[in-house]
Amino acid sequence: MKKIVYLAACLLLLSSCVSKKKYLLAENGRLDGLERERILKEELTNSNNTISQLTARLNDLLRDTAEMGSDIRSYKQLLNSNLSENEKLNSFLQEKMLLLDERERTINDLQNMINAQNERVQALLNSVQDALMGFNSDELSVKLKDGKVYVAMSDKLLFESGSARVDKRGKEALAKLAEVLNKQNDIDVFIEGHTDTKPINTVQFKDNWDLSVIRATSVVRILTKDYGVNPLQIQPSGRGEYMPVADNETTEGRAKNRRTEIIMAPKLDKLFQMLNQ
Incomplete structure (x- = not known):
């Protein structure tokens, strides 16, 4: 009986030991699963956090990339714009350089x-002075003024007082001058009659205007008809008493004012044409 009880106790104890062992094993297995689950959840949480961080970083990078791309496009546009402006400036500069070259050529041609x-005028002055060398200073004067040659002949040389008829001595001077004029095809000749302020009223002349105009016309007629000066290059006009060269209050002054001026001016047609281009 004791053996039976002892055996039964041993079996019970053995059975109890086996069950406990199984329980511990089962319990350890359950705990390991929970631990793994906890670890997995923790890793998942960490992964999610990492993914969130990476996503945020990616968004930041995308935003920065978009801004950088916008800046690059702006820079390219600005660069292209600057290139266009430079091209425009270069084109404008080249145009102005060509215009400047043309102006310089025109200036050189004009000069x-x-x-x-000026050389022709100086040569003309020399020719007139040489031709009229035999006449006195109280009969005529020759000078250069404003690019023109002026020959002032006194009425003492050309006319009697109150007359428009050219006398012999005056015709000699006009003949000498005509020799020079006939060699000059590119000049204009202006004949101007001048008087003093003493009034005149005769059958032939109503006033000094009449006297100055008719005296100028008489000189033109002699130069063209008697000495062959081209009528197309000569023009008469009367100035009356209104362009004095001396004081009309003195005898000497009035004598200087009673004159006929022969003005020779080179034609300026070519200069005017160049200036109007």
């Missing part, structure tokens, strides 16, 4: 023409 004109 050459003016120099040539």
